[in-house]
Amino acid sequence: MDDAPARRLRIAVLNRVFRATGGGAESYSIRIVQELAQRHDIHVVAQEFSHEWPGVMHVKVPRLFKRPRWLNQLWYALCSWHVTRHGFDVVHSHENTWHGDIQTIHVRPVRGDLLGASRGWARAGRWAKIAASPRLLSNLALEAMRFRVRRGRRIVLVSDALRAQCVASYPDSEAAMSVITPGVDMGAVAATQGASRAALGLPEEGEVILFVGNDFARKGLGTLLEAVAGLPSSATLAVVGSGSGTPYQDRIRALGLEGRVLFLGVRQDMGPLYRAATVLAHPTLGDSFAMVVLEAMAQGLPVVASGPAHCGISTMLRDGGDALLLDDPRQAGPLRDALGRILDDRELAARLSRNGLQFAAGHSWRAAALAYEALYAGAAAAAG
Numbered sequence: 001m002d003d004a005p006a007r008r009l010r011i012a013v014l015n016r017v018f019r020a021t022g023g024g025a026e027s028y029s030i031r032i033v034q035e036l037a038q039r040h041d042i043h044v045v046a047q048e049f050s051h052e053w054p055g056v057m058h059v060k061v062p063r064l065f066k067r068p069r070w071l072n073q074l075w076y077a078l079c080s081w082h083v084t085r086h087g088f089d090v091v092h093s094h095e096n097t098w099h100g101d102i103q104t105i106h107v108r109p110v111r112g113d114l115l116g117a118s119r120g121w122a123r124a125g126r127w128a129k130i131a132a133s134p135r136l137l138s139n140l141a142l143e144a145m146r147f148r149v150r151r152g153r154r155i156v157l158v159s160d161a162l163r164a165q166c167v168a169s170y171p172d173s174e175a176a177m178s179v180i181t182p183g184v185d186m187g188a189v190a191a192t193q194g195a196s197r198a199a200l201g202l203p204e205e206g207e208v209i210l211f212v213g214n215d216f217a218r219k220g221l222g223t224l225l226e227a228v229a230g231l232p233s234s235a236t237l238a239v240v241g242s243g244s245g246t247p248y249q250d251r252i253r254a255l256g257l258e259g260r261v262l263f264l265g266v267r268q269d270m271g272p273l274y275r276a277a278t279v280l281a282h283p284t285l286g287d288s289f290a291m292v293v294l295e296a297m298a299q300g301l302p303v304v305a306s307g308p309a310h311c312g313i314s315t316m317l318r319d320g321g322d323a324l325l326l327d328d329p330r331q332a333g334p335l336r337d338a339l340g341r342i343l344d345d346r347e348l349a350a351r352l353s354r355n356g357l358q359f360a361a362g363h364s365w366r367a368a369a370l371a372y373e374a375l376y377a378g379a380a381a382a383a384g
Contacts, residue, residue, distance in 0.1 A: 001312060005039050005040065005075055005340050005373060005377070006268075006304045007377070007380070008039065008040055008041065008312075009040045009041070009089040009090055009377075009380055010040070010041045010042050010043070010068050010085075010087065010088050010089050010090075011036075011041065011042050011043070011046075011088065011089065011090045011091075011092060011376060012042075012043050012044075012045055012059075012080075012084040012088045012090070012091045012092065012294070013033055013042060013043070013044045013045065013092050013094070014030075014045050014046075014080050014092065014093040014094060014095045014096045014097060014100060015029045015030065015045070015046050015048055015095065016047045016048070016073075016076050016095055017046065017047065017063075018030065018046040018048065018049050018050070018051055018058075019043050019047045019048060019049065019050035019051050020050075020051055020268065021242070021253050021266045021268065022051070024106065024182070024287075024289065024291040024292075025094055025106035025107075026159065027182075027291060028094075028104075028182050028291065028374070029104075029108070030051055030053075030275070031182075031183060031365045032365070032368060032369050032372055033053065033056055033140070033363050034053055035369030036053045036369050036372070036373060037054065037056050038054075038055060040373075040374070041055075041057075041378070042055070042056050042057070043056075043057040043058075043059050043088070044056060044057070044058055044059065045059040045061060045080045045084065046058070046059070046061065047060070047061050047062070047063045047072075047076060048063075048256045051295055054368055056135070056136050059083055061075075061076055061079045061083075062079075062185075063196050065277075066174075069292040069354070070134065070135040070138045070139060071138075073095070073096055073138070073139070073142070074138055074142070076095065076097075077095065077096070077098065077099075077142060077161065079097045080093075080095070080097060081097065082097070082115050084099065084238040088295045089264075089376075089379075089380040089383070090102065090376045090379050090380055090383075091103070092372070092376070093146075094106065096139065096142045096143055096146060097142065097146065097346045098142060098145035098146060100146070100153075101152055101154070101212060101379035101382075101383070102153075102156060102372070102375050102376065102379060103147075103153065103155045104147050104157075104158070104160065104290075105146075105155065105156065105157050105158070105166060105288075106158055106162075106219060106288055107109075107288055108161075108162060108165045108286070108288065109143060109165060109166055109169040110136075110140050110143050110164075110167040110196055111143060111144070111170070112165055112168060112169040114126055114129075114130060114140065115127075115169075116135065120226055124239050126244055130340060132196075134316060135376045136142065143329075144170075146289065147166070147169075147170040148173070148174045148175050149172065149175075149176050151382050151383075152378065152380075152381075152383055153176055153379070153381025154176055154178060154375045154378070154379065155173055155176045155177045155178070156175075156177075156178055156179070156180050156372075156375070157177060157178070157179050157180075157288075158180065158182060158288050158289045158312065159179065159288055159289045159312030159313065159315065160179055160180060160312070160315055160316075161288070162179075162288040162289070162307060162312055163177055163179050163316050178371075178375075180211060180368050180371045181289060181313075181316075181361070181363060182289055182291045182294060182365075182368065183363050183364045183365030183366070183367065183369075184291075184294045184295055184297075184298040184360050184363055184364070184365070184366045185365070186296065186297075186298050186357075186360060186361060192275075193275055193276055193279070195276040196272040196273075196276035197276045199272060200238075200264065200272060200273065201262075202236065202238060202262065202276050205234070206234035206235060206236060207231075207232075207234060207235045207236070207278040207343050208235075208236050208237075208238055208276055208277045208278050208282065209224075209228060209231075209235060209236070209237045209238070209241045209277065209278065209279055209280075209339060210236065210238050210240070210273060210274070210276075210277035210279070210280045210296070210301070211237060211240065211241075211242070211280075211281050211282070211294045212215040212240045212241060212267075212270070212273075212280070212347060213240075213241045213282075213284070213311050214242045214243060215241075215243060216239070216241065216243035216244075216245075216248070217243075218284065218285050218286060219241075219282070219283070219284050219285070219287075220282075220283030220284055220285055220306070220329050220330075221239065221243075221248065222248070222251070223283050223329060223330055223331070223332050224237065224259065224332075224334060224335065225237070225248065225251055225252065225255060225261065226255065226332035226336075227281075227283075227332045227333075227336035227339060228255075228257060228260065228261070228333040228336075228339075229255040229256060229257055230332070230333075230336040230344075231336060231339060231343065233260070234309040235250055235260070235264070235339075235343065236260050236261075236262065236299065237257070237261045238262050238264055238273065238276075238277065238380070239261065239262065239263045239264065240265070240266070240267055240270075240273060241265075241266065242266050245261075245263035248261075248363065257349065258267055266318060269294060271299065274295065274296055274297060274299035277301055277307070278294075278302075278342070278343065278349075279301065279302045279303070279304060279340060279343065280292070280293065280296040280302070280304070280305075280340060281301045281302070281304050281305075281335070281348070282303065282305040282306065282311070283304070283305070283306055283329035283330075283335050284305070284306045284310055284311050284329060285306070285310055285329060285330070287306070287310070287311045287312055288311055289312040289313050289315075290305065290311050290312060290313045290314075293305050293311070293313050293314075293323070294313060294360055294363060296316050296356070297322070297323075297356030297357065297359055298356075298357070298360035298361075299359040300353045300356065300357050301353065301356070302323070302324075302342050302348075302349045302352040302353055302356065303322075303323040303324070303334065303352065303356060304323065304324045304325075304326065304338045304339055304342065305317075305324075305325060305326065306325070306329040307319070307326055307327050307329075308325075309327075310326075310329055316359075317359070318355075319341070321351075321352075321355050322355045322356055322359050323352060323356065324338040324341065324342065324352070326338065334350060
């Protein structure tokens with residue numbers, strides 16, 4: 001980053017789990033911190049740390065309640081408020097908390113899921129359900145306070161699709177909302193596909209379909225298994241993430257996929273996996289953005305992903321130009337056909353690779369960090 005900031009700020013970043021393997025929201029938070037750590041004094045307030053960065057201070061919040069999760073969230077919100085009441089120019093929250101000058105929203109609003117477009121007696125019934133649930137009451141109350149407009153507060157959404165959902169749920173906050181999408185590191189020249197496969201224990205011959213996600217069901221693994229069963233036996237599915245493969249073993253046997261589905265667990269370095277794969281399959285049922293799609297593109301990997309109704313990044317992609325997009329990720333047939341097209345058509349795969357690289361090049365972490373720095377400066381000025 002080039003130009004020095006007008007003022008070095010003392011910033012508190014709220015993120016319960018500060019580790020890259022936690023998920024997309026955690027990785028997003030970590031990369032913004034990394035980009036700005038040399039320009040500002042950053043203190044991360046978290047319950048879990050597995051990420052060190054020069055100049056970043058850690059403030060530990062004890063985890064008194066592992067279950068229920070809503071009670072731990074409330075405890076974290078209270079503790080993080082207490083430790084950031086004084087001494088900071090800006091508080092940047094990635095969590096469901098009532099405090100925070102900058103609120104970054106990574107998931108669709110609870111209010112929209114609970115109440116949606118319900119009217120009349122249906123709406124009254126939803127409110128009765130909420131009133132009877134401490135979990136729903138707590139989550140909805142924290143979210144409402146998070147979206148409350150106040151002097152200097154900015155609400156950041158990670159995609160245009162998510163912004164539209166948040167505006168529908170909290171229209172009075174629309175003027176405070178802006179979009180800062182995730183960035184990406186462009187792939188560097190490194191090991192060949194063959195060397196990467198050998199290091200990962202993947203078949204040296206044939207095609208490797210890569211699937212990445214911590215919530216296998218929501219990311220569409222079940223549908224993907226059915227799709228892979230309809231592809232040539234030379235195609236192997238590599239599954240990466242913290243989910244368990246045990247619930248899928250019966251289905252794998254029933255589909256005749258024994259030996260063709262490899263569960264690789266959590267990986268700190270995804271680069272070798274992207275280089276080893278032939279195509280990324282991301283038939284998610286709901287992602288605010290889907291950083292894995294952008295990361296795969298930055299490594300030149302062709303992508304099949306859910307369309308705009310289910311995947312935030314797809315609102316920015318051209319179907320057939322940047323990636324192949326699925327109207328309904330729950331249908332195995334179209335997913336199988338899309339994967340088959342890429343595996344069979346080298347020209348199509350090469351075009352998707354080129355266009356994906358070009359798209360990814362326009363989304364840097366540096367640009368995202370500079371956008372946040374401008375919001376920080378505005379929040380600090382508003383606070384006097």
